[in-house]
Amino acid sequence: MLQHSAILGGGMGGMLAAFALAPHAEAVTVVEQDAFAGEPVPRRGAPQARHTHALVSGGARAMEALVPGVLAELAAAGAQHINLPGRYLGLASRGWFPRYAGRQFILGCSRELLESTLRGRLRELPNVTVLGRTEVVGLQGSPAGITGVRTGSAPLTAELVVDATGRRSRAPRWLTELGFPPVRESIVDPGIFYATRVFRAPVDAGPEFPAVTLQSSPRREPGVRRNGTLLPIEDGLWMITLSGGPGSRPGTDAEGFRAFAALLPHPVLAELIEAATPVGTPFGFRADANRRRHFERLRPCPNGFVALGDAYATFNPVYGHGMSAAALSALALRTEFERRRKPGTLRLQRAVAGAAANAWDMATGQDARYPGTAGPGPGRFDGIIDRLGDWISASSGRSRLVTDIRADIFALTAPPSRMRSPRVLWQAVRGGDNGPALPDPPFTAAERRVLGVRPR
Ligand SMILES: Cc1cc2nc3c(=O)[nH]c(=O)nc-3n(C[C@H](O)[C@H](O)[C@H](O)COP(=O)(O)OP(=O)(O)OC[C@H]3O[C@@H](n4cnc5c(N)ncnc54)[C@H](O)[C@@H]3O)c2cc1C
Numbered sequence: 001m002l003q004h005s006a007i008l009g010g011g012m013g014g015m016l017a018a019f020a021l022a023p024h025a026e027a028v029t030v031v032e033q034d035a036f037a038g039e040p041v042p043r044r045g046a047p048q049a050r051h052t053h054a055l056v057s058g059g060a061r062a063m064e065a066l067v068p069g070v071l072a073e074l075a076a077a078g079a080q081h082i083n084l085p086g087r088y089l090g091l092a093s094r095g096w097f098p099r100y101a102g103r104q105f106i107l108g109c110s111r112e113l114l115e116s117t118l119r120g121r122l123r124e125l126p127n128v129t130v131l132g133r134t135e136v137v138g139l140q141g142s143p144a145g146i147t148g149v150r151t152g153s154a155p156l157t158a159e160l161v162v163d164a165t166g167r168r169s170r171a172p173r174w175l176t177e178l179g180f181p182p183v184r185e186s187i188v189d190p191g192i193f194y195a196t197r198v199f200r201a202p203v204d205a206g207p208e209f210p211a212v213t214l215q216s217s218p219r220r221e222p223g224v225r226r227n228g229t230l231l232p233i234e235d236g237l238w239m240i241t242l243s244g245g246p247g248s249r250p251g252t253d254a255e256g257f258r259a260f261a262a263l264l265p266h267p268v269l270a271e272l273i274e275a276a277t278p279v280g281t282p283f284g285f286r287a288d289a290n291r292r293r294h295f296e297r298l299r300p301c302p303n304g305f306v307a308l309g310d311a312y313a314t315f316n317p318v319y320g321h322g323m324s325a326a327a328l329s330a331l332a333l334r335t336e337f338e339r340r341r342k343p344g345t346l347r348l349q350r351a352v353a354g355a356a357a358n359a360w361d362m363a364t365g366q367d368a369r370y371p372g373t374a375g376p377g378p379g380r381f382d383g384i385i386d387r388l389g390d391w392i393s394a395s396s397g398r399s400r401l402v403t404d405i406r407a408d409i410f411a412l413t414a415p416p417s418r419m420r421s422p423r424v425l426w427q428a429v430r431g432g433d434n435g436p437a438l439p440d441p442p443f444t445a446a447e448r449r450v451l452g453v454r455p456r
Contacts, residue, residue, distance in 0.1 A: 001026060001341070006149050006158035008136045008171075010036055011046055012323045013309020014164035015118045016330035018128050019066040021162070024337040028128045029158070031151060036119060036132035042112065045166070049111035050283045051196040051317070052231045052241040054211075057084070057104045058412030059324020062331040067121050071107070074117055078234025079109035084407040087210045091266055093217035095437025097406075098398040099210075104411035106320075108211060108231045110239070114323070136165065139174040145303035146178075161305050162333075164326075167288050169311035171295075175302055183298055188375035189289030190225070190316055190367040195250035196241040196283050197257055199276035201232065205450050209238075212272065212441065214264045215318070218369040221265065224248065225370050227318055228261055228269040238276055240269065243287070243318055246372040252284035268441050271451045288314050289375070290363050292356075296349040306348045308333070313356045316367055321359035324412050328355040362409065362416045392419060392428040398437060399427045 002025035007014045010032030018028050030036075034045040042049060055063070064071050075081060082088055084104040085097045122128055131151070140148040140155060148157040163171040172183040201209060212230040225245030230238050242250035242260050250260035261270040292313040295302070309326035332351040336343040367373045392402065402424055408414035418424070443451075 002159045003027070004029070004156075004158045005160040005162065006031060006156050007162045007164055008149060009045075009164040009166055009309075009311070010034075010119075010130060010132070011164065011166055011309070012115065012118070013166070013311070013326035013330065014162070015115075015122055016063065016066055016327050017162045017164055017308060017333060018122055018125070020330040020334035021160070021337070022125045022128050024334070025160075026127060028125075029156060030122070030128065030130045031134050031136050031149065031156070032130060032132050033135040034132065036130045037116075046111065046115070048285060048317070049115070051111075051194055051285055052229055052239040052320075053109075053111040053114065053323060054229075054231055054320040055107040055109075055114065055327075056320060056324045056411040057106065059321075059327040060105070060107050062324070062327035065331055066327070066334065067118065070117060070121060073121075074107065074109060074113065077109070077113055077117065079107050079113060080232045080234070082106040082108050082211050082232070084411065085403055087208065089210050089212045089268075089441040089443070091214045091441075092406075092437065093219045095439055096441050097403055098400065098438065099442040100400065102404055102407050104404075104407040104413065106211065106231075106411075109233050110237075113234055139171070139178060139305065141178055141302075141304065143179045143300050143302075146305040159304060163305065163307040163311045164309045165311050167291070167310040167314040169293070169307065171305075171307055171311060172293060175298070175305070180298060180300070180302060184294045186292045186294070186364075186375075187289050188364040188367050188373060190318075190370055190373045191246040192225075192243050192287040192316055192318060193249040194241060194243045194285040194287050194317065195252050195257055195260070196239060196285075197281070198279045199238045199240060199273070200279055201236050201238050202275050202277075202450050204446075206446065209447060209450070210443070212268060214266055214269060216265065223371050225372065226250075226260070226264055228264045230269060230272055237279065238272075240273060240276075242269075245370055250282075250284075252282045254278065254282070257282045266441070268451070275450055287317050290314065290316050290360070290367060292360055294353075296346065296353045301346050301349075303345045306333070306345060306352065308352045312352055313360055315359050315363040319359070319363050319366070319410075321363065321412060325356045325359040328412065331355070358409070358412050358415050365416055392424060401427050 005025045007030045010030045034043045086101040135152045138150040214228045227243045308329040329352040332355040
């Protein structure tokens with residue numbers, strides 16, 4: 001049992017780390033620079049919260065394991081359970097995915113609802129203290145080990161310091177100030193720009209209207225990167241996010257937003273935008289690069305210090321994996337503490353690295369295929385692997401087996417390499433088990449009526 005653990009940052013990763021460590025520490029202190037409000041309100045430390053935040057089922061289940069009952073609580077507050085692919089219409093490189101009840105899902109709700117629900121549950125833990133409006137300004141210790149943190153007010157001594165300060169983490173600098181060498185980084189930057197607007201769904205859409213996603217495919221449109229996603233969230237709202245690579249930025253005014261949607265590989269999102277009623281203006285965001293800070297390779301090992309969430313690895317948000325990777329990492333920390341009374345720092349950081357690996361491999365593997373991406377180019381065999389993947393997609397048509405495996409990979413319950421497993425290859429050789437891919441999104445007749453309906 002730890003005596004005291006300090007968690008830096010009270011965002012998604014920090015809160016989930018607190019749930020993971022609370023059973024294994026006498027006291028846990030979460031230090032957050034923003035006010036730790038109960039209500040779902042926007043805040044300075046999480047500007048990305050204005051954008052679509054889908055929680056894939058691998059991450060959602062990890063969150064439920066850490067915070068039992070949280071998914072039911074979110075559902076009661078209006079979060080949408082979006083079955084994959086039953087309530088999720090996605091355009092693949094050769095047509096739309098088939099629609100049926102699968103084993104994975106996405107949770108659709110605002111980031112504010114997620115955070116405020118977790119905050120409420122965190123307050124119930126008797127050995128967790130949250131210091132709101134308190135900025136961490138450095139670490140305490142030496143190359144022999146980290147012993148605590150410096151804050152804008154009093155310093156805190158801690159046996160284990162967890163950095164969850166997000167993608168702008170200053171921990172690499174703080175460590176070098178204590179005499180550690182620089183932390184090595186891997187960076188793959190697809191130069192993505194985001195624009196999100198919230199809409200009120202048309203009344204005819206009903207409570208089960210599906211999520212819709214159009215991801216550009218380097219195979220279908222080489223060199224062009226345009227994506228669009230509609231996610232139903234609480235209170236009858238839709239969050240629509242458009243994103244583009246270098247040279248194809250979505251507009252952040254109403255007209256530019258609409259015009260970009262019309263350029264997507266299928267008109268369905270543009271039609272749904274016309275059918276819905278805007279709530280507020282679009283917001284833009286220059287998404288960060290995929291960035292992995294290899295704390296697990298740092299020597300000497302910073303004993304008593306672990307990073308997780310975006311502080312460890314930030315992903316291109318187009319894939320919707322950052323929160324889930326943070327949840328899986330927090331769960332991996334808890335598992336290490338369940339296995340050993342006091343697991344070593346290197347073991348903990350490696351557990352985080354392992355939990356983030358699938359999301360990292362998927363994001364960087366896909367992004368490397370676009371010519372505008374900055375970073376290490378594709379490896380020697382990547383071209384062959386990509387062509388194999390394209391052939392599998394093209395040949396497996398509406399195969400449920402292949403669609404299920406894709407959903408597992410997207411939900412972070414299987415590694416991307418699963419798409420090249422013998423079962424998938426055999427399915428592709430056979431040419432799919434369910435006819436050719438669909439040319440149009442498989443809406444029901446009632447859902448299709450929503451398209452083209454003008455705002456009332
Ligand atoms: C545009 C966009 C869209 C995204 N969409 C998705 C999505 O659909 N699905 C998904 O899973 N993920 C998505 N993400 C990623 C997701 O936002 C992050 O992966 C997730 O928030 C990581 O959690 P975290 O706790 O590591 O960081 P954050 O949630 O960013 O939290 C960091 C916290 O640390 C605090 N902090 C920072 N510095 C200090 C300091 N010095 N002292 C004290 N406190 C500090 C901040 O105030 C903040 O509360 C998206 C990201 C972006 C940018």
